[in-house]
Amino acid sequence: xxxxxxxxxxxxxAAIAFGISAAGSAGAQTPKRxxxxxxxxxxxxxxxxxxxxxxxxxxxxxxxxxxLLIRINPDNPSSLTDIVCDVCVGKVPAPTDDNTxxxxxxxxxxxxxxxxxxxxxxxxxxxxxxxxxxEGVRSQRRQMYSMVESVNAPDDSTVVFKLKFAxxxxxxxxxxxxxxxxxxxxxxxxxxxxxxxxxxxxxxxxKEREAGAFMRGERNPDYHHKGLPYLDGFKAIFAKKExxxxxxxxxxxxxxxxxxFPPAARDDLVKALGKEITVQESVWNCGISFVPNHKRKxxxxxxxxxxxxxxxxxxxxxxxxxxxxxxxTVGGITYPGHALSPTNEEMQQIAGWWPDIKKSRAExxxxxxxxxxxxxxxxxxxxxxxxxxxxxxxxxxxxxxKQVGINFKQETHPTGPYLNILRQTKEFDVSTDASCNYVxxxxxxxxxxxxxxxxxxxYGQFIDRDVDAAxxxxxxxxxxxxxxxxxxxxxxxxxxxxANQFSxxxxxxxxxxxxxxxxxxxxxxxxxxxxxxxxWLDK
Amino acid sequence: xxxxxxxxxLPRALPGADAEAELVAARRPFFKALGKWVRxxxxxxxxxxxxxxxxxxxxxxxxxxxxxxxxxxYDAMMTAPNAEYWLGTDQFGRDVLSRIIWGARTALFxxxxxxxxxxxxxxxxxxxxxxxxxWFDLIFQRVMDVFLAFPLIIMALVAVAVFGTGxxxxxxxxxxxxxxxxxxxVRAGALAIREMPYVDAARAxxxxxxxxxxxxxxxxxxxxxxxxxxxxxxxxxxxxxxxSYLGLGVQEPTAAWGLMLQGGAEEYAExxxxxxxxxxxxxxxxxxxxxxxxxxxxxxxxxxLRAR
Numbered sequence: 001x002x003x004x005x006x007x008x009x010x011x012x013x014a015a016i017a018f019g020i021s022a023a024g025s026a027g028a029q030t031p032k033r034x035x036x037x038x039x040x041x042x043x044x045x046x047x048x049x050x051x052x053x054x055x056x057x058x059x060x061x062x063x064x065x066x067x068l069l070i071r072i073n074p075d076n077p078s079s080l081t082d083i084v085c086d087v088c089v090g091k092v093p094a095p096t097d098d099n100t101x102x103x104x105x106x107x108x109x110x111x112x113x114x115x116x117x118x119x120x121x122x123x124x125x126x127x128x129x130x131x132x133x134x135e136g137v138r139s140q141r142r143q144m145y146s147m148v149e150s151v152n153a154p155d156d157s158t159v160v161f162k163l164k165f166a167x168x169x170x171x172x173x174x175x176x177x178x179x180x181x182x183x184x185x186x187x188x189x190x191x192x193x194x195x196x197x198x199x200x201x202x203x204x205x206x207k208e209r210e211a212g213a214f215m216r217g218e219r220n221p222d223y224h225h226k227g228l229p230y231l232d233g234f235k236a237i238f239a240k241k242e243x244x245x246x247x248x249x250x251x252x253x254x255x256x257x258x259x260x261f262p263p264a265a266r267d268d269l270v271k272a273l274g275k276e277i278t279v280q281e282s283v284w285n286c287g288i289s290f291v292p293n294h295k296r297k298x299x300x301x302x303x304x305x306x307x308x309x310x311x312x313x314x315x316x317x318x319x320x321x322x323x324x325x326x327x328x329t330v331g332g333i334t335y336p337g338h339a340l341s342p343t344n345e346e347m348q349q350i351a352g353w354w355p356d357i358k359k360s361r362a363e364x365x366x367x368x369x370x371x372x373x374x375x376x377x378x379x380x381x382x383x384x385x386x387x388x389x390x391x392x393x394x395x396x397x398x399x400x401x402k403q404v405g406i407n408f409k410q411e412t413h414p415t416g417p418y419l420n421i422l423r424q425t426k427e428f429d430v431s432t433d434a435s436c437n438y439v440x441x442x443x444x445x446x447x448x449x450x451x452x453x454x455x456x457x458x459y460g461q462f463i464d465r466d467v468d469a470a471x472x473x474x475x476x477x478x479x480x481x482x483x484x485x486x487x488x489x490x491x492x493x494x495x496x497x498x499a500n501q502f503s504x505x506x507x508x509x510x511x512x513x514x515x516x517x518x519x520x521x522x523x524x525x526x527x528x529x530x531x532x533x534x535x536w537l538d539k
Numbered sequence: 540x541x542x543x544x545x546x547x548x549l550p551r552a553l554p555g556a557d558a559e560a561e562l563v564a565a566r567r568p569f570f571k572a573l574g575k576w577v578r579x580x581x582x583x584x585x586x587x588x589x590x591x592x593x594x595x596x597x598x599x600x601x602x603x604x605x606x607x608x609x610x611x612x613y614d615a616m617m618t619a620p621n622a623e624y625w626l627g628t629d630q631f632g633r634d635v636l637s638r639i640i641w642g643a644r645t646a647l648f649x650x651x652x653x654x655x656x657x658x659x660x661x662x663x664x665x666x667x668x669x670x671x672x673x674w675f676d677l678i679f680q681r682v683m684d685v686f687l688a689f690p691l692i693i694m695a696l697v698a699v700a701v702f703g704t705g706x707x708x709x710x711x712x713x714x715x716x717x718x719x720x721x722x723x724x725v726r727a728g729a730l731a732i733r734e735m736p737y738v739d740a741a742r743a744x745x746x747x748x749x750x751x752x753x754x755x756x757x758x759x760x761x762x763x764x765x766x767x768x769x770x771x772x773x774x775x776x777x778x779x780x781x782x783s784y785l786g787l788g789v790q791e792p793t794a795a796w797g798l799m800l801q802g803g804a805e806e807y808a809e810x811x812x813x814x815x816x817x818x819x820x821x822x823x824x825x826x827x828x829x830x831x832x833x834x835x836x837x838x839x840x841x842x843x844l845r846a847r
Binding site for chain 1: 609610611613616630631632703704705786790791792806807808809810
């Protein structure tokens with residue numbers, strides 16, 4: 001465990017070295033109280049339930065209304081391991097009983113916005129909903145907690161997690177920024193209540209939402225972290241068009257967009273505003289991928305799926321797409337550079353990552369011919385209606401596939417309908433997908449690629465018991481070398497041998513913001529560090 | 540039946556001296572008549588040439604376009620206009636000129652289909668409404684009022700939201716708001732035609748409703764119909780561009796002017812301005828040409844305006 005932590009820390013340092021952070025100097029200044037932070041959000045939340053969703057469109061405007069049991073340190077969000085208590089007391093507890101028991105003490109001063117006290121019972125009810133959701137209740141990340149045996153509250157201030165086996169994936173999984181603490185009494189009455197309503201214990205209280213326009217929150221005077229938040233409130237302005245968001249910042253109608261802009265937008269803002277704009281950049285714990293629908297012909301044929309990945313020139317894509325989209329790093333299914341991730345040399349052995357694209361495409365054409373796939377047909381490529389990077393990468397992908405003779409017609413939908421197609425109707429041949437994670441934790445991140453009956457965020461509808469078995473074995477190990485070997489197996493099975501789903505490129509996060517926004521620091525995830533309780537305005 | 544008169548889109552049975560003059564004019568040799576029209580409507584002639592040019596560009600796009608419009612040249616991304624790429628390249632390195640040429644196909648296909656279908660449906664419904672009058676006319680016109688209450692683009696947006704995106708859905712989205720507009724204008728003219736003696740005569744001869752509407756009333760509304768059609772063409776091109784710009788019309792990588800504007804205007808307005816300028820210019824000129832042609836046709840075909 002120590003070894004993996006050490007390696008993770010090294011990776012974190014490397015990640016920070018990659019990043020250009022101009023926010024470091026902010027720590028030297030004394031924060032000022034007051035002001036309304038206006039920020040732009042590229043999409044609207046599909047629902048209000050954090051346990052159900054996995055999108056920035058929810059966490060940016062709604063995250064500040066909720067508390068978490070533990071969270072990434074808001075003063076050090078670039079770290080991959082610096083996790084601190086939010087509603088628990090003191091430091092994140094060390095495991096006992098052969099590393100299988102975690103006991104959290106809950107603060108006594110945390111209140112829901114309705115005025116009721118938050119207790120250990122609420123935390124337990126929340127995690128039971130996340131880990132073992134009742135039938136008909138969707139939990140986006142339940143597969144991340146396969147090591148959990150039970151969660152109980154022996155009294156109102158104690159929460160005990162009992163694990164089936166020791167796992168260094170547990171604490172990072174627990175620190176998910178989506179694990180908002182809900183009220184037990186509300187969940188007891190209606191498990192779906194939080195899908196359409198908001199009642200948290202976070203630094204801001206929900207005030208209003210104008211659909212299609214904005215969402216507003218006001219300072220919570222009873223917030224448990226005394227003296228915080230600094231802001232009087234925030235206004236999240238929904239603006240789907242990137243040009244609108246850039247112009248909003250340029251015209252000072254908004255101070256920041258937390259997700260990230262492409263390089264051209266950064267350059268325009270810096271050119272126009274000079275010192276009035278500060279740019280924070282970081283490698284991004286998000287990978288864009290595409291997933292074939294395994295239940296549809298001809299994508300039920302592994303040869304066709306392999307042809308799809310072989311057609312894609314990832315190395316060339318990295319060079320060219322990084323100029324116009326927020327993607328850059330070539331990688332597999334886990335965060336590039338992490339101790340458990342394959343090296344570039346190992347990746348180049350995998351179909352679709354071969355350095356010789358001509359050879360790769362020749363093989364793709366051969367496989368398509370051999371499979372007898374109908375190449376006269378135009379297949380349906382489902383695309384999430386968000387410009388960056390989905391629509392840009394999708395256009396590039398269609399061009400890549402065309403070069404081996406398989407034609408796709410793009411069908412773009414806003415986030416809500418898009419997710420509905422992936423989750424419910426499954427009316428697509430191939431779809432864009434993304435694996436956006438928060439605390440870098442490959443052991444948990446690869447759960448997306450488990451069989452459909454084990455992963456709620458795997459949309460290809462494939463069942464792969466080889467991957468499941470390798471994962472079950474890996475999650476029980478604590479030796480990094482052994483884990484790494486199995487991780488490579490899972491990567492090869494997923495991307496090559498069984499050709500289940502395919503990562504394309506990893507994202508590169510660029511956040512240009514008004515220089516008067518202080519306290520907010522970039523992290524490798526646009527989901528993390530969005531409580532806004534330590535953000536202040538230097539105006 | 541005077542087929543010559545119908546062929547040039549003139550009313551068959553206008554009363555009085557106007558009708559007489561029409562028939563005489565219609566018998567003139569085509570080129571002589573065309574020459575007179577050009578002299579009378581110089582702007583219309585210019586717009587006519589522009590429209591013909593646009594149609595030729597669309598028809599011969601594969602022969603004219605220097606590059607495949609969806610072929611990406613990644614080594615030449617966002618290249619400014621030069622000898623190889625006359626209008627530069629977009630963010631994927633696709634030739635802007637080739638995409639504009641192919642985009643004319645998309646614009647005209649959607650424009651013509653939507654305008655003809657929407658206008659024709661409006662024509663038939665408008666004439667039927669005037670012919671039957673009474674309760675049918677009353678109810679039908681109130682339904683049209685509901686449709687007319689929505690601005691054109693809003694109506695199209697609603698339709699796209701219901702039917703989805705793609706060229707076929709965009710055509711439906713454009714047809715929907717066109718039908719009531721055409722029906723309302725045509726009905727006004729058809730109300731007068733309904734009272735004409737030849738319609739009474741047709742009734743007296745025992746002709747069915749369909750025959751009277753299709754053979755005696757609809758042809759006499761052709762002048763209005765043609766004017767509406769040209770106006771609709773410009774509007775259809777504009778709506779298609781607007782929907783594509785909003786990401787609700789045709790989808791990438793199809794060459795479409797609105798889509799080109801969306802990709803270029805958003806991110807590269809400062810660094811690669813040509814990506815947005817040229818498709819914007821294409822939309823402007825096409826709409827301008829169709830609108831001018833519509834005006835000229837109206838001046839020519841509307842007897843009241845011609846009398847002035």
